[in-house]
Amino acid sequence: MGGRFDITLVAKDSLTAEQNIDTIITEITRIENLISDWRPNTQISQVNRNAGIAPVKVDPEVFALTQRALHLSKITNGAFDISFAAMDRIWKFDGSMTSMPTPEAIKKSVEKVGYQNIVLDAKASTIFLKYKGMKIGFGALGEGYATDRCRNMMLAKGINSGIVNGSGDMSTWGQQPDGKPWNIGITNPMHKDTLLAIVPLLKSAVVTSGSYEKFVVFNGKRYSHIINPATGYPVTGLCSVTVFGPSAEVANGLSTSMMVLGKTKGLQLIKKHPGYSCIMITDDGRVITYRLNLKRYRL
Incomplete structure (x- = not known):
């Protein structure tokens, strides 16, 4: 899925742990070979190649994820949009940009983006993208989905404690060998070498979406690498959103959406999802929490 996975298991011996780590790697590879939009032989790549041409039959698993x-x-x-994969990458965050893209270029960059033009046929298990040039991708859900799947597989196999971390999409379960909960450090975006808090986790997932590492500044205004798929412009207002809850897939979808929606609409969204809590940090450094008492966990 284009990212790094870190796997931690607590098992009765090292051989059992290694065998189950191999099982997790096999499962991650299986999922990647289904949903990657940059590997040419996956079902999602086939859907993208047939945009504007014909529906493509996919496995029930791929259909359900879509x-x-x-x-x-x-x-x-549309704050979250799986057809975002078709957006032209006109914003560069590698130091090469010297000026803002024109409004015309920004508008054109999202011409092929539009979840309304994705047609699903549940009976036939097909996905159809109405227009040529459209693409779908699971960059914001795939790793969370994979970590959730691996956690559930391990629980079913009797591995009662561990962490599967897919590039920051983290599914945890059980406890550390000493009986203490797993802990997650929340980075302070204003001072990236420090933590705001260390939060304990049990059977939980945690995902952070942040704009504080990749950005450009024009005329004193900061533009982040997280793009609003509806407008083509980088998001502003929030520099970090961390979501806690039972599913890394859902947490990733929420954190990405909340970055785009901003503080007020982002809070409205997470309120509709019982069991999920969040920490939001604004561009000016304010910390906002929902369903989480951060004072309990501050350093």
């Missing part, structure tokens, strides 16, 4: 992603696109009015 269905959930499309639902998220709808309830956020």
Whole structure:
């Protein structure tokens, strides 16, 4: 899935742990070979190649994941959009940009983006993208989905404690060998070498979306690498959103959406998802929490 996975298991011996780590790697590879949009032989790549041409039959697993992603696109009015994969990458965050893209270029960059033009046929298990040049991708859900799957597999196999971390999409379960909970450090975006808090986790997932590492500044205004798929412009207002809850897939979808929606609409979104809590940090350094008493965990 284009990212790094770190796997930690607590098992009765090292051989059992290694065998189950191999099982996790096999499962991650299987999922990647289904949903990657940059590997040419996956079902999603086939869907993208057939945009504007014909529906493509996919496995029930791929269809269900697409269905959930499309639902998220709808309830956020496109703040989250799985057709974002078609956006032209006109914003560069590698130091090479010397001026803002023109409004015309920004508008053109999102011409092929639009979840409304994705057609799902549940009976036939097909996905159809209405227009040529459209693409779908699971960059914001795939790793969370994979970590959730691996956690559930390990629990079913009797591995009662561990962490699967897919590039920051983290599914945890059980406890450390000493009986203490797993802990997650929340980075302070204003001082990246320090932590705001260390929060304990049990059977939980945690995902952070942040704009504080990749950005450009024009005329004194900061533009982050997280792009609003509806407008083509970088998001502003929030520099970090961390979401806690039972599913890394859902937490990732929420954190990404909340970055785009901003503080007020982001809070409205997470309020509709019982069991999920968040920490939001604004561009000016204010810390906002929901369903989480951060004072308990501050350093």
